[in-house]
Amino acid sequence: MKLFDVFHLLQTDLKEMDHEIEVSGLTSDSRKVKQGYLFIAIAGFENDGHKYIEEAIKNGAIAVIGEKRLLLSVPYIQVRNSRKTLGKLASIFYSHPSKKHRLIGITGTNGKTTTAYLIHHLLKEAGFSCGMIGTVENKINNHTKKAKNTTPDAVEIQSLLDESMDDFIILEISSHALHQHRTEGLQLDIAVFTNLTHDHMDYHHTIEEYYNEKKKIFSLLKEEGVGLVNIEDTWGEKIAREQVHHKIKTIGTAGDYDLQLTVKDARYQLKLTSVERESIVAESPLPGKHNLYNTAIAIAACLEAGISKEVITQGLKNFRGVPGRWEKFHNRKGAVFIIDYAHTEDALRYLLQTAKENSAKKIYMVFGFRGKRDKSKRVKMVKVASTYCQQFILTSDDINGESKSVVEEELYHLIPPYNNGEVMMDRTLAIKTMWEKGGSGDWVFIIGKGSENYQDIFHLQTKNDIETIHYLIECEKDEGC
Ligand SMILES: CC(=O)N[C@H]1[C@@H](OP(=O)(O)OP(=O)(O)OC[C@H]2O[C@@H](n3ccc(=O)[nH]c3=O)[C@H](O)[C@@H]2O)O[C@H](CO)[C@@H](O)[C@@H]1O[C@H](C)C(=O)N[C@@H](C)C(=O)N[C@H](CCC(=O)O)C(=O)O
């Protein structure tokens, strides 16, 4: 990308500029700037990138873009929205790599990762190479890379798409990413909406604001692209109705569906029937009604991608699950332990109802809350836990820079209306307590972190919930620890 073209695109002409100067890279992080880079200053949530312009120049930036009126030693362009400009330029810099692939974008409060894994698996079963960008990991050309955000920043997305030789790429698209223009320049073949429930009110403030960001996913659709919407969700119904400029296919058990979802039996066999009366019968490989919806929409996406019904039904049978979602273990007494990433009231309810449907005797739960995130959902989550559980323990999650004592105090404040809850800050000891308590036929949920590593070192010195459970299983073999 030539620097002159950047200026031209942003309608700023520098008459004396050498037309041949190449931009060697672009970033909004001064610490990543190298010789020949373009630095885009972003006024962020924690920091102001404009403060780091001098550092960026020292590191080799040959030009800067920002939102303030500034006079610099290198060419500078003032724009109205740095994040949007970064997104646009990132796509241009990498020569619009989204055109090389078929892209499937997934948004929704819950179910993005699960649906992404299901689609990824089925596309691979059909013989396609398939990349994935999301919360747990980024998979490109069959290699796994660490993921920092659910949706990376615009430069990372475009660079991953550029690097990828995969036929398909599945992207989890968060509302934060849509709001912050991380998705600028993406051209989706399929856009999936799973659901919208209470979350992220620390960021979006109202559910309507949150909804308005989520629905932007459809503006990323190619002209011939298709939106798939779960209308079992009331916000899904609204979103589908509002998309007059795009081809939308709705999935639901009743109402204005294009694909009718029928639940065949309690073990979650499902049937999807199109208006043309074509149908597919398949088994959801993961338990719970929530996973039935995830499976249904994943099937719809795969049908849209041209995968045969036979490959889909067969492929679902070999699905190995999703890291940190509904991972099941047993203690010696026969209690079921589920490690899961649930962190909304809605997700908790689905989990607990699934335990009930499976005739759980007593239900127990261990969970906490991520620091500096939506606090308004906590009361609702604790209420659900108290309603369904014999006993629950509130414990540490990732405190995310908050003070430990403040977090602890907040947990204690949540307990008083209920007599079946307690606080135990050491997460591993909280899990151990429930491990020892769970008897035959009981179900114990350890939720909120899934496969994510702890930020703290706890008493058992394990790295994450899965390791803690393995530790406890080994202890049982050795007759106690
Ligand atoms: C609140 C929020 O969303 N922040 C995101 C945002 O950060 P920001 O741009 O505001 O960054 P900032 O720290 O204020 O810094 C401002 C600018 O100064 C620059 N800087 C800073 C320091 C320095 O020395 N030099 C420098 O140039 C920074 O690079 C940045 O460009 O843009 C960054 C790049 O895209 C994101 O990584 C970052 O996500 C943070 C880490 C985060 O935790 N975000 C969460 C809330 C989030 O995005 N979550 C969703 C998933 C939600 C879900 O569904 O569960 C996600 O997509 O991950």
Ligand SMILES: Nc1ncnc2c1ncn2[C@@H]1O[C@H](COP(=O)(O)OP(=O)(O)OP(=O)(O)O)[C@@H](O)[C@H]1O
């Ligand atoms: N369709 C669904 N509806 C409600 N809850 C769900 C659904 N699918 C999954 N869940 C619950 O939400 C948890 C997180 O699921 P998943 O990781 O698939 O969602 P996500 O949208 O990717 O979440 P995040 O954005 O936080 O990573 C699961 O562990 C499960 O408890």
